[in-house]
Amino acid sequence: MTNISLKLAETISSSGIKSVYGEPVKIDGTTIVPVAAVQYGFGAGSVGAGSVGGDEESPGGGGGGGVSIPFGAYVSDERGTHFRPNIITLLAVGIPFVWVAGHAWSRVIRALKK
Numbered sequence: 431m432t433n434i435s436l437k438l439a440e441t442i443s444s445s446g447i448k449s450v451y452g453e454p455v456k457i458d459g460t461t462i463v464p465v466a467a468v469q470y471g472f473g474a475g476s477v478g479a480g481s482v483g484g485d486e487e488s489p490g491g492g493g494g495g496g497v498s499i500p501f502g503a504y505v506s507d508e509r510g511t512h513f514r515p516n517i518i519t520l521l522a523v524g525i526p527f528v529w530v531a532g533h534a535w536s537r538v539i540r541a542l543k544k
Contacts, residue, residue, distance in 0.1 A: 444454040448497070461506040465513075 452464035476490025502515040 459507065463504040463506075465501045465503060467499045467501060468496065469498075470494065 442445055449468040450466060451472045452466070455464075472492070472494035474490065474492030499519060501519060502513055505514050521522050
């Protein structure tokens with residue numbers, strides 16, 4: 431089981447920057463480079479020979495997953511290079527953040543009034 435974990439770790443670590451910054455795309459003289467936050471997680475385990483009731487052919491298991499959140503893109507055109515954020519991602523992160531911050535501030539103000 432350990433060999434599988436090491437193979438997965440090597441595969442994921444080699445993808446690195448390619449996962450976060452996509453391949454540049456050229457459209458009508460404009461170059462676009464997509465940007466995303468990428469996160470992977472893997473785990474594996476088995477009942478080894480040293481464990482209670484374990485032998486060399488004990489069952490094991492493993493699993494993994496990943497997520498990619500598109501942040502936006504770097505756009506290079508005649509006006510220069512600038513970052514264009516993904517509005518949907520900003521809203522998905524921003525709305526809960528503003529709600530939590532507002533709730534916290536209301537409690538602080540309430541505590542200061544006492």
